[in-house]
Amino acid sequence: MSENLIYSINGPVITVKDSSDFEMLEMVYVGHKKLMGEVISITNKFTTIQVYESTTSLKPGEPVFPTGMPISVTLGPGIIKNIFDGIERPLKDISQLSGAFIEPGSNVESLDTHREWDVTMKIQEGEELSPGQIFATVPETNLIEHRLMIPPHLYGTAVYVAENGKRKIHDCILKLKDETGTVHELTLVQKWPIKTPRPVKERLPISIPLITGQRVIDTLFPIAKGGTAAVPGGFGTGKTMTQHQLAKWCDADIIVYVGCGERGNEMTQVLEEFSELIDPKSNRPLLERTVLIANTSNMPVAAREASIYTGITLAEYYRDMGYHVAMMADSTSRWAEALREISGRLEEMPAEEGFPAYLPSRISQFYERAGYVKNTNYSEGSVSIIGAVSPQGADFSEPVTQNTKRFVRCFWALDKQLAYIRHYSAINWNLSYSEYAGDLSRWYNKNLGPKFLTFRNEIMTLLAEENKLMEIVKLIGSDVLPDDQKLIIEISKVIRVGFLQQNAFHKDDTYVPLEKQLKMMEVILYLNRKAKEFISSDKSLNMLIQTGIFENVTRMKYDVPNDNLGKLDEYYGIIDKAVAKA
Template identity: 50%
Template sequence: MSQADTTVREDGIINSVSGPVVTAVDLDARMNDVVYVGDEGLMGEVIEIEGDITTIQVYEETSGVGPGEPVENTGDPLTVDLGPGLLDTIYDGVQRPLDVLEEKMNSPYLDRGVDAPGIDLEKEWEFTPEVEEGDEVGRGDIIGTVPETVTIEHKVLVPPGALDEGETAEIVAVESGEFNVNETVAELDNGEEIRMRQEWPVREARPAGDKQTPTEPLLTGQRVQDGLFPIAKGGTAAIPGPFGSGKTVTQQQLAKWSDADIVVYIGCGERGNEMTEVIEDFPELPDPQTGNPLMARTTLIANTSNMPVAARESCVYTGITIAEYYRDMGYDVALMADSTSRWAEAMREISSRLEEMPGEEGYPAYLAARLSQFYERAGYFQNINGTEGSISVVGAVSPPGGDFSEPVTQNTLRIVKCFWALDADLAERRHFPSINWNESYSLYREQLDPWFVENVAEDWPEVRQWAVDVLDEEGELQEIVQLVGKDALPEDQQLTLEVARYIREAWLQQNAFHDVDTYCEPDKTYLILTTIKTFNDEAFDALEAGVPVEEITDIEALPRINRIGVQEEYEAYMDELKDDITEQVRELY
């Protein structure tokens, strides 16, 4: 409902205005109630109540709003509309569809006070029931399906609030056919009418069963992540890095190529040109899993840096609630939040206007709690309807000046189990993804090894550990090289540096803008590394036989290693390359 087109009922009166923070008097409200502020009906949320003074954070620009204007309370918390139509849609931070608002205003420049439902209330969907009259259902059970997009089948659920935990009810009526989201598709014997549309408060986690230990990786198609620092389906990861180090591109790569069923991408306080790139690219990109448009399984939430700061604080909750809804259907969801630092800055601004006691660097004292609440909604779950689903959360962090000791990065580190640290020096050397292999880590590695052993190669953990050892040794040797130069090292250490260079350049480095190299499946990731290891093994055998290191590193086959990533028919290419390396090195002795 557009508040600009209705008469606002004077439940309360504005007392003061400080940016997005407004205080009202005589307002009968509860914490987190949604209210409409001023003559234009600007959307806001109650964040503090002290006596007769109610403090509201407004999700829109408040210039021109003054004391004495009315405030209307809806009596409901901030909720999102859930149902068919969430995918292939671009929302702002409070789930207003931007294309609908643009059409409503007949302009890309939106007026204040304009609102629209999160999903189309008039569009009809083809509903196919999966239950019959007389069947018993519990909360969260699937009663039917809707073809939401060419890729995703939407599953219509019994709302969690329709029944108590453990309670069941009998289906007394169910119909198939075309319905809009507000029409009844089934009835229960307790009088509940089931519709395709649900509402859920964003700050409350949707009910789920037991959280399981994840044992399957979220494959990203990026060698450094899948190979060295894997994340599990249902896991949490952070991507911290200074300006220009590639956080946004890295997250866009994950959104494009991860093997999740559903992608929720949150642009939280990022530059408008970066979100424009996402909005323009995603509809054009083919889904590597299905060949259909990538947007057919994607929801975008755009809250750019020039949008109201209060809506930025709520956009991550909007995104995680949509992710939980698809998790309840049994889907694997990947959520990208870019970036949580901008979210924390929004909290800091609101907190300072509330005159709360500041914590470290001015952030609110509850920063760690809010971050924990957000990341804890990720996980691999046994859903209440018996299905299994997961939410993997990857949050970018933008520490000022690349200082990883600042509060947002440090508090995030205590929560997440996968840390992909971006390095400005690597980015300056045009090494992308600029994930520093010395500072990054994954606590999922051991629990995911059985999957890689079964599905990729039996010696996956051993080959990966060999690469880690070589890179560690290179890091130690580089300190010596800085002092005495490479030529002063023994020949075996010079050879180690050469092998490490190929691991860095041919394996860890990946071109996001190359049609072939932008995505690397696990088999190819493994074969590239074993090709480099073949050279390592043959080269050290030749060195022990007395062949000078210069002759070993000068064989004709070696430059071809750096071209492995761009080969489409890679298996035959790598088999031939391994044979050539072996033959040419052995000819030396």
């Protein structure tokens, strides 16, 4: 029985009086039910612990058990396809034990200890081993090969190597003797503290786009592999839907989706959708390269903070194997609200809107764990982070949005008005930006030619000019504008409806390859050039509009299949014919 007893309970925050048995950020077990908690403050009189489970029915005087280790996750085969809560407990296993709701103190192994994995050893006895080196592989799913690695900071010689064959996760498959003569037994799993970034050999320059198939993102506001993006938007603007589209279609090898404080019915929809989706690249279920972490709004508030760190640690682990990982955090505002609640219970001095003064540093620490890196085993991998932000009342000046904006290089501002007129993705092209376009220019020029960025700049210029003109139109109407300015409004409408707006339920429009995006831009700008020539010869723009050519070009996103891009070349002739007819 532990001599450390609960002195006071304040929601998820408990204190222990007059104890020197604890360390900062140590994992502890609280009460007779052994609830998981973490030490967050130590004074000469009190030790403060935040509990990651419901403290209902907990009483003063119950014991607190130190563990001597930080909050850690179990890393090994079986993570992919699984659904975890914020502290890496498998929800399917828990539901079989206790039903739809998690019982406090549910002590379930993170990974299946009874399942046998087909292990192939990659090293031999007597071989010198270094940190991060891949010593065995396991086919985790049909899409992902799990690569077992020497833990960071561990060097030595292989003195025992198991034979290839079926193994359970805790079976010893390698013995490594270090320089002190100590023998370390390695199994299929290792532990890693969630708040410590995994080490890398070198951070590499960002130079490859994360292709999403969403035109407004890939063309106007691209994100790079290893990059960071924020998706801020008010209620109903489509943050979750945007992240679902990215999770389905982006060209990352592995998706880690963290539902942090989201509504339970939304997470249920995610789980059901993902289990039915087919990966377009492999025609296998998408779940075979996806990890889901569900921490819904009715789960304990402190576990929201842990869920974000759990997700990024799992992402870093697969990055170390040489994979490109995309992490979706939905939403970081709920995580910040959890920080605010815990901070309030600790009676810390509040900063703006009651958030703790350390909110910016916590946000920056999270986003800094993204990156394109050379791993310790000399493979290359990346973690891209796309975090949703839910500002109250769609107010982008609130602290979470503003501080997130400081630390991400891609900002996809969702617009309530666009969402209400069913324009998805509802990314406002006047408020959004991406700082990655310059970093990716060499890749675009090499793979798509110099036209891509030229066309992108022309389209953004047209949209910026339309935005200025619409201010005039709102005041005095469009009739007073000359034809060249009316043309800007007409061609921008084609860009908005025919290019930026996408239909997630249309087989050719839900995902659009970059080659098609380039050709679509070329057709739209060809129409703009021909229309300019038309009105410069003293002809009325209305005559050209009446031919229906603008609507015709708008519909090309539906009329041209992704596997028959040659059909887009026909539009040059159609445009020429319409101009001649007018």
